[in-house]
Amino acid sequence: MGKFGLILLLIVVYGELGGVSVTVTYDSKALVIDGRRRILQSGSLHYPRATPEMWPDIIEKAKEGGLDVIETYVFWNYHEPVKGQYYFEGRFDLVKFVKVVQDAGLFVHLRIGPYACAEWNYGGFPLWLHFIPGIQFRTINGPFQAEMELFIAKIVNLMKDENLFASQGGPIILAQVENEYGNVEWVYGVGGELYVKWAAETALSLNTSVPWVMCSQSDAPDPIINTCNGFYCDTFVPNSPLKPKIWTEDYTGWFLSFGYPVPYRPVEDLAFAVARFFEKGGTFHNYYMYFGGTNFGRTAGGPLVATSYDYDAPINEYGFIRQPKWGHLRDLHMAIQHCEEYLVNGDHVHQSLGINLEADVYYKKDGACAAFLANYGSCADANVTFHGKLYFLPAWSVSILPDCKDVIFNTAKVVAQKSIGDATAAPGGSVSELSLSTSPWSWFLEKVGVWSNDSFTETSLLEQISTTKDTSNFLWYSTSIEADEKKDAFLFIQSLGHAALVFLNKKVLAFGYGYHDDASFNISEKISLEPGNNTLDIINMLIGVQNYGPWFDVMGAGLYSVILADLKNTKKDYSSNKWTYQVGTEGESLGLDKTDLANSSMWTHGASLPINQSLIWYKSTFTAPEGKGPISLNLASMGKGQAWVNGQCIGRYWSTYLSPSTGCTDHCDYRGTYDAKKCQKKCGQPAQVLYHVPRTWVHAGENLLVLHEEIGGDPSKISVLTRTGQEACGHAFEDDSIPVDLWKPNSDSTSETPEVRLTCDQGWKITSVRFASFGNPKGDCGTFTQGSCHTDALPVVQQVCIGKNKCSVPVATATFGNPCPGVTKSLAIEALCSS
Numbered sequence: 001m002g003k004f005g006l007i008l009l010l011i012v013v014y015g016e017l018g019g020v021s022v023t024v025t026y027d028s029k030a031l032v033i034d035g036r037r038r039i040l041q042s043g044s045l046h047y048p049r050a051t052p053e054m055w056p057d058i059i060e061k062a063k064e065g066g067l068d069v070i071e072t073y074v075f076w077n078y079h080e081p082v083k084g085q086y087y088f089e090g091r092f093d094l095v096k097f098v099k100v101v102q103d104a105g106l107f108v109h110l111r112i113g114p115y116a117c118a119e120w121n122y123g124g125f126p127l128w129l130h131f132i133p134g135i136q137f138r139t140i141n142g143p144f145q146a147e148m149e150l151f152i153a154k155i156v157n158l159m160k161d162e163n164l165f166a167s168q169g170g171p172i173i174l175a176q177v178e179n180e181y182g183n184v185e186w187v188y189g190v191g192g193e194l195y196v197k198w199a200a201e202t203a204l205s206l207n208t209s210v211p212w213v214m215c216s217q218s219d220a221p222d223p224i225i226n227t228c229n230g231f232y233c234d235t236f237v238p239n240s241p242l243k244p245k246i247w248t249e250d251y252t253g254w255f256l257s258f259g260y261p262v263p264y265r266p267v268e269d270l271a272f273a274v275a276r277f278f279e280k281g282g283t284f285h286n287y288y289m290y291f292g293g294t295n296f297g298r299t300a301g302g303p304l305v306a307t308s309y310d311y312d313a314p315i316n317e318y319g320f321i322r323q324p325k326w327g328h329l330r331d332l333h334m335a336i337q338h339c340e341e342y343l344v345n346g347d348h349v350h351q352s353l354g355i356n357l358e359a360d361v362y363y364k365k366d367g368a369c370a371a372f373l374a375n376y377g378s379c380a381d382a383n384v385t386f387h388g389k390l391y392f393l394p395a396w397s398v399s400i401l402p403d404c405k406d407v408i409f410n411t412a413k414v415v416a417q418k419s420i421g422d423a424t425a426a427p428g429g430s431v432s433e434l435s436l437s438t439s440p441w442s443w444f445l446e447k448v449g450v451w452s453n454d455s456f457t458e459t460s461l462l463e464q465i466s467t468t469k470d471t472s473n474f475l476w477y478s479t480s481i482e483a484d485e486k487k488d489a490f491l492f493i494q495s496l497g498h499a500a501l502v503f504l505n506k507k508v509l510a511f512g513y514g515y516h517d518d519a520s521f522n523i524s525e526k527i528s529l530e531p532g533n534n535t536l537d538i539i540n541m542l543i544g545v546q547n548y549g550p551w552f553d554v555m556g557a558g559l560y561s562v563i564l565a566d567l568k569n570t571k572k573d574y575s576s577n578k579w580t581y582q583v584g585t586e587g588e589s590l591g592l593d594k595t596d597l598a599n600s601s602m603w604t605h606g607a608s609l610p611i612n613q614s615l616i617w618y619k620s621t622f623t624a625p626e627g628k629g630p631i632s633l634n635l636a637s638m639g640k641g642q643a644w645v646n647g648q649c650i651g652r653y654w655s656t657y658l659s660p661s662t663g664c665t666d667h668c669d670y671r672g673t674y675d676a677k678k679c680q681k682k683c684g685q686p687a688q689v690l691y692h693v694p695r696t697w698v699h700a701g702e703n704l705l706v707l708h709e710e711i712g713g714d715p716s717k718i719s720v721l722t723r724t725g726q727e728a729c730g731h732a733f734e735d736d737s738i739p740v741d742l743w744k745p746n747s748d749s750t751s752e753t754p755e756v757r758l759t760c761d762q763g764w765k766i767t768s769v770r771f772a773s774f775g776n777p778k779g780d781c782g783t784f785t786q787g788s789c790h791t792d793a794l795p796v797v798q799q800v801c802i803g804k805n806k807c808s809v810p811v812a813t814a815t816f817g818n819p820c821p822g823v824t825k826s827l828a829i830e831a832l833c834s835s
């Protein structure tokens with residue numbers, strides 16, 4: 001047995017905490033857990049993007065959705081904020097998170113990296129790393145390799161000490177080193193190639209007893225498994241015939257950036273991609289994200305990544321189930337699970353069924369088989385003959401036949417429950433909203449320019465990140481312009497990013513900003529200079545440190561050119577002028593966001609609240625809405641800034657940055673190849689106006705709200721919302737497949753009927769049924785109307801569903817009678833869930 005085989009042969013031991021250990025190996029087909037090849041469904045859930053109190057509920061919903069594995073990155077910059085000083089508490093209690101997953105009976109894929117990307121500040125690297133002399137990131141470089149090895153070992157040993165690897169009785173079955181390095185490796189030349197080998201050797205030397213992976217890394221050395229990231233991975237082939245086909249990032253949507261529309265991915269396309277992956281021999285699949293969560297504080301990456309990291313995931317930012325995405329994928333997982341023994345142990349046969357039509361069949365030795373029938377054309381539906389039987393295949397869909405006879409799932413046929421409205425904290429359904437218009441407000445006006453004695457002077461324009469070390473979003477650039485008389489001129493400012501507010505003689509002159517794909521920007525303004533000294537103060541704003549790209553770690557921010565031109569276009573370059581610098585703002589220095597300054601005399605009180613004022617702090621209190629669910633702040637009336645509730649930063653907001661007015665569609669066609677810009681909504685609107693406040697961050701009585709408004713807004717129009725119910729609906733036809741969980745092999749499925757199933761989130765119960773019709777009802781959720789063929793299904797549905805958390809209603813004439821013989825009938829239901 002060669003070195004490769006020896007590494008894969010793992011020793012069975014028992015964890016000291018009493019957990020039963022398992023061996024984890026792999027072969028060409030799949031991961032092998034305790035000698036058994038497994039089909040595994042996984043989902044990404046990043047522990048700091050939710051609170052510890054949210055973790056159990058989210059993980060339980062993931063399990064109910066059919067997941068076997070929870071995948072997470074590890075975030076170096078928050079675990080080691082200062083070199084050698086570690087932090088594993090609160091939202092960053094990694095050990096607790098892994099144990100919560102274990103308690104739910106799920107496995108863990110731990111992506112240690114330590115580079116994460118993840119639209120996370122600086123890609124997860126601590127900024128102090130940048131200032132180590134002679135360092136170069138992600139290449140053969142002694143200082144970087146030393147720090148990276150120390151941190152990876154720290155995490156591995158922490159997991160070992162808590163008996164969390166599978167061989168110790170823990171849930172961790174996979175680990176990842178590096179992340180998507182193959183996308184940028186070419187830039188680093190030979191150093192990049194050597195770095196990949198070094199990273200692999202370093203990981204293996206830590207003896208985790210579980211396999212390691214490298215994603216998007218075609219040259220991952222044996223025995224590291226190279227894996228696929230992308231919207232589709234059915235054509236992916238590992239770099240060795242001895243390795244299984246693993247998909248580490250299947251994007252359920254896309255991340256949100258300020259100034260952009262909201263991206264979403266139709267579940268029909270997502271299910272199609274997943275089914276195609278397993279059809280083509282995949283055996284481990286992960287949704288990125290299954291729960292996206294929130295970029296609390298200043299954790300969002302850059303540039304201009306929004307606070308919401310919802311990602312159009314099956315579980316939304318607030319922890320609510322997003323339907324029909326969650327339900328349709330749950331059914332898909334069950335259908336694939338019915339095929340597990342065939343997929344991991346059977347012989348694969350491919351069969352063409354026509355143009356863009358095919359079957360992939362997996363046979364056992366006894367001749368039994370499971371099949372995937374695919375129509376990968378994006379236009380035409382088709383009828384195909386398979387094993388002597390006719391099957392209908394919608395365009396861009398896959399049908400799953402676990403016995404090569406019965407279609408128990410088609411990716412384009414969504415029969416799962418749907419929700420009405422956006423899946424936010426306040427979608428369609430009952431919403432409690434509290435206006436802060438009558439709340440008492442206080443404020444604090446920032447000084448423009450230098451505000452303390454720790455300012456300093458240079459005769460050049462300084463790069464912002466190297467100057468502030470990311471201790472603040474802000475850097476003041478202040479200089480003076482001499483004029484011998486009153487005159488007009490033109491001011492030209494160039495910045496690497498990300499936004500800047502310009503003051504001339506302490507009055508607002510201009511505001512400039514970039515966007516996610518190019519954070520640099522220019523400001524060009526005609527100005528009027530007074531005789532003598534004119535002050536020019538520019539506050540440059542950082543909106544997340546760059547997190548992706550080759551050499552992303554040295555990408556800068558801040559001003560790099562300031563030029564003044566008279567009306568005759570005679571120019572003077574002020575870039576080498578005497579500049580005075582001030583890191584941060586006065587309010588930050590005073591700690592105005594802290595609860596212990598809530599009653600400080602520094603705050604101004606009065607009947608006339610200043611609004612549309614730049615660089616101002618606001619403070620008020622609110623009473624949390626009743627209930628146990630999450631809360632959101634509606635900040636649509638504000639400009640740009642940050643917000644805190646009881647001292648906890650809920651993130652950055654930017655309500656005045658509107659997305660382009662075109663490029664969105666209400667009904668995106670799922671057929672055809674998806675990309676991040678194909679399906680978008682909320683054009684001409686802010687990317688985000690609702691901001692998540694976890695319920696555990698508020699308490700009974702008065703809660704402190706603090707805002708730092710940078711460009712101008714009206715806090716009196718802020719409101720506090722919570723969701724107190726949901727509107728759910730379902731629609732199924734007589735000729736639909738029976739629910740996947742009712743299908744049994746070698747049984748007569750004709751004895752079962754399709755069903756409309758409704759389930760309330762948050763422990764709510766069905767309190768009313770707003771619509772119920774059996775026949776040919778028209779419309780969709782929220783707009784159902786009776787058709788020409790109609791039986792009033794309301795009495796039956798009310799009897800079955802009212803007062804229950806979930807109910808199932810058969811779609812059958814035996815239940816409702818036959819209002820129109822010879823016509824295929826359907827049942828449509830709309831119901832309200834509440835407490």
